[in-house]
Amino acid sequence: MYFIGVDVGTSSVRAGLVKKVENGGGKLIKYHAEPITIFKPKTSYFEQSSKNIWDKVCECVKNVTADIIDKSEIKGIGFDATCSLVLLDKHNEPLSASPTNNNDQNIIMWLDHRAEKEADFINSLGHDCLKYVGGKVSLEMEIPKLLWLKRNMLDSYNNIHYAFDLPDFLTFKATGKTSRSICSLTCKWNYDAVKGQFPQDYFESIGLKELTEDNYSKIGNDILFPGDFVGKLSNEAANDMNLINGISVATSIIDAHAGGLGLIGSTTNKLSDVDLTSKLVLIAGTSSCHMSITENILFTKGVWGPYKNALIPNYFLSEGGQSASGVLIDYILSTHPDYQKTLNDLNGQNIHDYLYDEILKLSTSASLKTFHELTKDFHIYPDFHGNRSPVADSTLTGMICGLTMHNSIFITYLAMIQALSYSTKHIIESLYKAGRNEFKSILICGGLSKNKLFIQTTADVCSIPVLISNEPESVLLGAAILGATASKIFPNLKTAINELKNDAYQIEADVNSFDYHSRKYRVFLKMLDDQQSYKNIMNGT
Template identity: 50%
Template sequence: MNYYVGVDVGTGSTRAALFDGDGKLIKISNSPIEIFNSVPDFYEQSSEDIWDSVKKVVKNVVNGTPKESIKGIGFDATCSLVLLDGAGRPVTASLNEIPSSGDDRRNVILWLDHRAEAEANFINMMGNEVLNYVGGKISLEMEIPKILWLKKNLPDTWNRVKLMFDLPDFLTWKSTGSESRSLCSLVCKWTYGANPDGKNGWNEEFFNEIGLSVLKENNWQRIGNEVKAPGEAVGKGLSRTAAFELGLAEGTPVGTSIIDAHAGGLGMIGCSAPDISNNFTSRLGLICGTSTCHMAVSDKPTFVEGIWGPYYSAMVPSLWLNEGGQSATGKLIDHVIEIHPAASSIRKKIYGKMHIQQYLSNLLQTMAEQRNFPDVSYLTKDLHVWPDFHGNRSPLADPSLQGMISGLSLSSDEENLAMMYLATIQALTYGTKHILESLSNSGYSIETILICGGLSQNPLFVQIHADVLNLPVLIPSERESVLLGSAILGSCAAGAYPSVNKAITAMAGSGSLVKPRPVSYQYHVKKYKVFKKLLNDQREYKKMMNEAI
């Protein structure tokens, strides 16, 4: 048997999995990674801590399997910025004047870090044509605003940094010693390839305009001058040191990396089910974790205001990718639950028996039956949520937006928490509908929703998406789509398949279908109107208060 390893570095943990050549999961392991959050909106990690975690989980999944049977390994990770000096040592991303920070160990600016808001606003004000490829506005979550922030605020760090990696590319560098970068990371988060002639490469005019012309030195070495397509073999495979650390054979092929959400899209876009079109361009993939990414591909470049892209071959070769997203989904649901007074008593009651979200879903079903409602969704007729507690990524591209709740009472019991939980899920789904509307208005014809990640295991979350969007939702039988996507990259690097597309088809497998129920569709149509009204109200409130200051 031939096996492939997929490694996924998420926001709060590292995972690895062993797959066979048909995409069947054999073994999985996970390990937490540390997040530093000294001040609001500053989120940092340690690349050394991350690599230690990678070593641990990979060793766990390959233990007991002959090294010669493991033919390839692939990596995915969050689009976080890693800072290293000329010797490959960490360089701090922290402000020295903040107590307990400024140490070099904290050398990763996490994707959800919002420190670069002013820099993103400056870049957007300049109005360069590069912005056409990020939905009209660059996001403060992307790497270029963060790099500009570093230049302005951490001069010592700026002088010491000689290598800047997207986290997925740091992992392949750590594995092989190669400084090559992934087309996926550079195109999606670094503005690579955003040129009027359509050619790949850095847009020199853009970097000159925003004050980062220094990055052109040494043929762009600091940010990358060797770019490879996802799945392309990196260097000579695992170095001797990395092979020892991971428990694998030296020279094991390493696939060029991919962003974690894009790995999820890659791992599930080829999933099949009866009576569902296999056309990749008719599918919208939802990769749900701390945040949610919405992946759609097309045969031609499609420019959608507020939606990132189009990015050529960034996920599926020869197809253009558009990427929407919500900055806080799983994190928002957890937040709403954790701050509620009833959460602790529920956890004590169900300890070890079930997940608290399952308990709340069961409670909602009981509440709906007691009220003779045809569907649990009707319970929130007077409770409405705007879910942008961490700003809006798509389709409004406005990080200044905040969360809103209408319909609060003095109640703090279990039923009240269940209602808040339901209203939050509905609001997140309306956010997906908002993104889907923008894609459809720009020419996409989406027929099926695919979903993976932690929230795909929540039946209520999945069913509400089907009902609100009035589309079938396909859940891959192999639930670990993100890890499968990175393993597919390893299989391609090993030459197991002639192309990434062939590997997708061979390893994606089948899935189960959740169909929309007409019983609550019109209810959601009305509630969606309230959802949009909340946005208008928030903007009006801000305008009124700005005029008062």
Template identity: 45%
Template sequence: MQSGKEEGISYYVGIDVGTGSARAALVDQFGTVVHQAEEPIQIWEPHADHYEQASSDVWAACCHVAKKVAQFAGSGHIRGLGFDATCSLVVLDKQFRPLAVNAEGDRRRNVIMWMDHRAGSQVNRINGTKHKVLDYVGGVMSVEMQPPKLLWLKENLRKECWDKSGQFFDLPDFLTWKATGVPARSFCTLVCKWTYSPEKGWDDTFWKEIGLEDILEDNYAKIGNQVRLPGAPIGNRLTSEAAKDLGLPEGIAVAASLIDAHAGGLGVIGADVKGHSLACENQPITSRLALICGTSSCHMAISKEPIFVRGVWGPYYSAMVPGFWLNEGGQSATGKLIDHVVRGHEAFRDLQQKADARGQHIYTYLNHHLDQIRKSEPVGFLAANLHVWPDFHGNRSPLADLTMKGMIVGLTLSKGLDNLALLYLATVQGIALGTRHILEAMQAAGHQISTLFLCGGLSKNPLFVQMHADVTGLPVVLSKEVDSVLVGAAILGACASGDFTSVQEAMETMSKVGKVIFPNEQHKRFYDKKYRVFLKLAEHQREYRAIMGDL
């Protein structure tokens, strides 16, 4: 580490914009989160599968949380700022003012969120081209990526939005523009969500073939012609206006951003695991998979050479760790699915009252309740005859099938708290089985994964963590700092400041192991059986669809 200040402690501010909130952390040079703050962000859902936000709300929330954490620096020096955010689409006009992305004409709502699925027909047409750029997104583009959203805007809001547009930002890049005034884009966002090639740049033939030839104008100025590696400094540093808004020192380094899941990966995957009896201690970093689990889940595996995995995004070069290729599996609804199942159950009110009476979170109470009803058998075995296929919001990986639906097999007339707890357990198992499905696709293609590194909100749930260890048969490493996404964002700021010579050096210094969870080997036969049922559910769903499609 090369500190720019010899006296005092160096700090970095990491700002993370998730699905429903903005968070900031003040992180010291050793990777310790000194203080953090959170502020909610409003979501609009004007129609089914339409999710929108306001970029002004997002920036205001970032400013609010940054001011809260900055005051805890004391005599230390804040040296850099890093952003990460969801891969939502921000639309601005030629004067950099918000443009409406909705038929209501509400210009304030100028963000199409990552989980918005309005562009289903557009993504089907894009995938129908079988263009060569699709080879780098697992062969099939997701509706959650940006080209289908752009095509939807052109076809549905041409006069109101498309013809007036000046900039289309991925949300992480919008934030660095707000901080610096420079409309540069990150390799991470452009490569992962926009079809940019690190070697060849933009492919004109793709945009022309899908009907977005006007994107080529002015050397792709609307979607980005200045590209920076994650952690590289954005030229102008923090402007005086942004410094005042954020409560941070003017002129500090601002780093090229990451998508939120990728920041989580950066925050955990490089941790020193010496002394924890893990195989990956003596293996290359490519033996590790970072699992970032919150509203949705992302599965990040890196490799020295490109690996093509059908139904898994990538390979993306230098999109998370510079110099490595990245494959990104994912589940579009995990935390959101658990909430949906639990809160929609008839016994939820009873659960809420009992959890409140004990001063516990509802999931802490449910985990305790499962322990109470399991008697002598392992908790997981309670769901031997209750099975969940978790694709309530389509399958991102490895089937890459937006039309897949959720399935629950084994329901009874029971409607009490015991039944709710079992359904919760089966849902968590279904999500873990989905992770195993993704892992097997990655390993069949050439990845050699021996250890899972978990972070994100769901990593705070012991049941969720243990189920992932038991179902996959792999040990799970939890970060010392639970909010590894924020550490990842701070690592970006640390790199931009020049205090570290590389992202890899910053990762090794600032990522710390907290706890290791090992699988219960004696439960392997049970989860192998559950996995066989899991695969049958997908097979049967497709059979049912074929039958009904014959009308």
């Protein structure tokens, strides 16, 4: 039997075909990726086309299932996607979300920062529902973006028939059903999953009362849990994908959360703990997402959540994050004066492996206790694209201390990797201060899970073992787990996670670096304080 997982990321669509193997676990036997278009009409504006995305979804699914002669062997399909806002008109056709008034540009992407004023306004009112998002709604979420549309593109706003989170749009296209995932609504739409309702007075107070009309039909009133059965694949969608109709379609999930599903069951011979609440899942790609679950409700300032049922039913999800991680590493390298020379020196080697090897050589030559000591006099604060957690301040910027006229690309690269790890430690310490139990492992997936320096530095800085799944495509596996749950092959989502999980290998923290990181982490926090002090000075406060 087979399950399909579809992942719509920031710049590409991927589909994977997963097969349950006899000795346990889900094996990705084929996957295919296609790029998707990003429009940038203004600075900090990022838009996409739902038609372009759906066409690429169908192309990817057709590719990975082409060799399956009997399509009835495919039992379920699950979708995940970025938390981007999709607009449709009364004919369910794309409705412009762009100042260009091009209807094809009907998606405001997650990383779009146009709604900064709207987010600030919403936060200034201090509604009680904001306690579920660390005290502040993010400009990356959907309600500030809808308020921006009302204030700046009233014609489009007034013609919204449906406003979907992108993962829910995909299940709508697959089935024709307008149900929404509690994952998307709770994490990005201020749905109160504890009370099981949208906070009507919240929408009224911020000026979006019309969204409450007709029992919230525009933004969702049929709310399901991740992996719940949405419906059967429609005739139209089956034709688009070259599949048979009737395949079970699962309630969707946000892309990072799909990685959480694909990872959270993983164990090793050294660390066989099956307690899901003891694990921090780090989805590290263009941006990073830090997810953990608890059995009890736990509020943490600056950390999104607790989101009830958003990942696994009957658990509360806490979600921290970094607005820029992988893209920030790329930026710090590509803008370095020695970048081109470094590319010329690779001789076919992966640039990140090459840099790590050279860092180890430099450390050995200097007879250092740990390679991390190379950055003793060079420090980076990494919020070049604002802080998502735990400060929750989109106006924060990056800082570098220790610049000379001859800064090495190796030291700069190492310092940036360390800075991102200190940011992760900052999130972890915020969760500890709120009362959660200590983590026994960090499970990493995404592009940075292939970066050996990033993995080792995360373990060293946080003093927690890092687990890397033997299935590198954890996000696609997580989406397929949703499809498996909807197919009723497994009785519930938790069972599907356990049956399709993969083993992992473990990276231990280097005890020789603990003291060094303790001191350098103090510098990290001091740089944050100093930046806030500079703002106060310049504002005359």
